[in-house]
Amino acid sequence: MATLTNIEAITRTLAEEMRRDPNIFITGEDVGVRGGVFRATKGLIEEFGESRVVDAPLAESSIVAVGIGAAVYGLRPVSEIQFADFIAPAFNQIVNEAAKMRYRSNGTWTCPLVMRAPYGGGISGGLYHSQSIEATYAHIPGLYVVAPATPYDIVGMLRHALRVDDPVLFLEHKKTYRLIKGEVPDTYYTIPFGKADVKRVGSDLTVIAYGLMLHHALDAAERVARDGISVEVIDPRTLNPLDKDTLLESVKKTGKALIIHEDNLTLGLGAEIAAIIASEAFEWLDAPVMRVAGPDIPAVPFSPPMQDFFMPNVDKIENAIRKLGAY
Amino acid sequence: MATQVAEKIALEITHRALGLSDDQVLEMYWAMLLARRLDERMWILHRPHLVAFHISGIGHEAAQVGAAFALKRGYDYAHPYYRDMATVLTLGMTPRDLMLALFGRQGEPSSNGRQMPSHFGSRALNIVSGSSPVATQIPQAAGIAFAIKYKKTDQVVLTCFGEGSTAEGDFHEGLNWAGIHTLPVIFLCQNNQYAISVPAAKQMAVPNVADRARAYGIPGVIVDGNDVLDVYGAMRDAVARARRGQGATLIEAKTYRPVPHSSDDDDRTYRSRAEVEEWKKRDPILRMQEYLTRVNLLNAQKIVESDARAKQVVDDADEFARNAPYPPAEAALGNVWGQVKS
Ligand SMILES: Cc1ncc(C[n+]2csc(CCOP(=O)(O)OP(=O)(O)O)c2C)c(N)n1
Ligand SMILES: [Mg+2]
Numbered sequence: 001m002a003t004l005t006n007i008e009a010i011t012r013t014l015a016e017e018m019r020r021d022p023n024i025f026i027t028g029e030d031v032g033v034r035g036g037v038f039r040a041t042k043g044l045i046e047e048f049g050e051s052r053v054v055d056a057p058l059a060e061s062s063i064v065a066v067g068i069g070a071a072v073y074g075l076r077p078v079s080e081i082q083f084a085d086f087i088a089p090a091f092n093q094i095v096n097e098a099a100k101m102r103y104r105s106n107g108t109w110t111c112p113l114v115m116r117a118p119y120g121g122g123i124s125g126g127l128y129h130s131q132s133i134e135a136t137y138a139h140i141p142g143l144y145v146v147a148p149a150t151p152y153d154i155v156g157m158l159r160h161a162l163r164v165d166d167p168v169l170f171l172e173h174k175k176t177y178r179l180i181k182g183e184v185p186d187t188y189y190t191i192p193f194g195k196a197d198v199k200r201v202g203s204d205l206t207v208i209a210y211g212l213m214l215h216h217a218l219d220a221a222e223r224v225a226r227d228g229i230s231v232e233v234i235d236p237r238t239l240n241p242l243d244k245d246t247l248l249e250s251v252k253k254t255g256k257a258l259i260i261h262e263d264n265l266t267l268g269l270g271a272e273i274a275a276i277i278a279s280e281a282f283e284w285l286d287a288p289v290m291r292v293a294g295p296d297i298p299a300v301p302f303s304p305p306m307q308d309f310f311m312p313n314v315d316k317i318e319n320a321i322r323k324l325g326a327y
Numbered sequence: 328m329a330t331q332v333a334e335k336i337a338l339e340i341t342h343r344a345l346g347l348s349d350d351q352v353l354e355m356y357w358a359m360l361l362a363r364r365l366d367e368r369m370w371i372l373h374r375p376h377l378v379a380f381h382i383s384g385i386g387h388e389a390a391q392v393g394a395a396f397a398l399k400r401g402y403d404y405a406h407p408y409y410r411d412m413a414t415v416l417t418l419g420m421t422p423r424d425l426m427l428a429l430f431g432r433q434g435e436p437s438s439n440g441r442q443m444p445s446h447f448g449s450r451a452l453n454i455v456s457g458s459s460p461v462a463t464q465i466p467q468a469a470g471i472a473f474a475i476k477y478k479k480t481d482q483v484v485l486t487c488f489g490e491g492s493t494a495e496g497d498f499h500e501g502l503n504w505a506g507i508h509t510l511p512v513i514f515l516c517q518n519n520q521y522a523i524s525v526p527a528a529k530q531m532a533v534p535n536v537a538d539r540a541r542a543y544g545i546p547g548v549i550v551d552g553n554d555v556l557d558v559y560g561a562m563r564d565a566v567a568r569a570r571r572g573q574g575a576t577l578i579e580a581k582t583y584r585p586v587p588h589s590s591d592d593d594d595r596t597y598r599s600r601a602e603v604e605e606w607k608k609r610d611p612i613l614r615m616q617e618y619l620t621r622v623n624l625l626n627a628q629k630i631v632e633s634d635a636r637a638k639q640v641v642d643d644a645d646e647f648a649r650n651a652p653y654p655p656a657e658a659a660l661g662n663v664w665g666q667v668k669s
Binding site for chain 1 (some may be wrong): 457
């Protein structure tokens, strides 16, 4: 058993998997001697050399496209997008190319490409170093979108990402990189996509949250527990495809659902989850489905009061839990 | 007598000097002819709307056959674009395959009818599935070449596109990678001078696409895109360079599209008939017939015979595809994701 931070979980898993599979290589901006701007690829060029840890030119479309070509050939590229905010130039390659390769060739060509992207706010990153991009990409069939929040989940899901034969958008909340620590067993395990995890068992209401918001939700659940409110916290972990069964099972048990995400409210993951609950657990509901999410403004502003206004936090979540609990 | 012999040797030099046997050059002619006849039939099928859409490679046969002929079929990789019918025929796709796609029928090998026609792909032939957004294949081809270099094989990649598509960022990004990493990829621009209605001068401020190669540290070569042997010669050299580990080449084949952009286009709105007629005189098939006649590999009778043979093959493909069933509606559902392994 080792205690790792989220970023250590990523670096260590990349190294282990590269030792296991010689077809894995990494490319992205500054991934080489700099070890990535967040140090996620720290030490990898020293161990695996320049041929497997490749500093890319500053051109996101090609960071993904070169990954697609290499994946189609049979390698397992890991394309790092330096900040999720800068993935937009690669949108076409992700949506029209990677995600459609299997479908458009009726299963004859596949694209086993892992795209890692640090996302999320609360780090004074302003409009262009704080974005949550998951809803945009979770709409795309053929593209796995995952956002594990703990070292244990990151290790298991990154291992799995490097084994599936489809493209994966692997989202890493950058504020959790060094904030979140956790235990990772020495025994080898993987976590398949499409499996949510019950992070806290409770009976009064269900909170669904991922990324940084999972940790805020767990803190809020702890606070309200002192007043006898029993909250079940579920992390979907995989955002597309969603694990409906685990979500519905919990909501059918508690009768109340609160969805938290940092991504802005409208047409976010919460909208889809609320629709699933409304259409498949309507008779079990004791209250309207509630959401706490980022406001519908273009991105997270820089100045602290405005940044705090944007970010859902423990207080905001606690308030929502109390409101829903009392309904 | 002596001058006759000397003349014959000089004339033969073109294909022999390129290392092509008489049989091979005839094979090239056959591929061009078959592509042309198949393409013409597709236009005919569209007229009464027996098929929904056709995008044509007419006029591009020399550029395509000349390029594809320099590859090792099923070993090297190709990432073609929608105009590449003669390319994929040369690489081993069949007229039946392409007709099935035109009619959107079951068993169509590129996509089983999911994609519009001319979105080619074949795993067995190393023809990578293509999409509609132009130029996306260019940086992907660099990625395939990156993988080839990574695996240390001597394969090469051919990717094709039009001159209009070289205005896209993906063109720049793909060639940039190929230059930086000395990748075994050949970028073949089929410059037919128009992107739908927009002339090349409105796509770029330099006279030649090939001029752009300098910016990426790779050679840029201009060839007569209506002369199959000229294209083949440049392609053969580029392939050899790539196999030797010397990196990428940008080849610009100057050609013309004597037909509308697609079955949905009316080219009378943007260019004169005189211009089109002028270019038809330089038709690559006619030029190949002239050449082969000059070197005594073809004559009037053989031309008629090969036309008849092409018609037979096209008739067969047409008949076969017309009578093939459609895929069932539920065939839309599969192959979104693969099996989730644990
Ligand atoms: C990204 C993108 N934008 C627009 C189109 C629509 N479109 C299809 S072909 C074409 C012209 C392409 O011209 P060129 O690259 O010269 O190739 P050509 O068709 O002449 O062979 C356009 C604008 C497209 N397919 N993809
Ligand atoms: Mg053109």
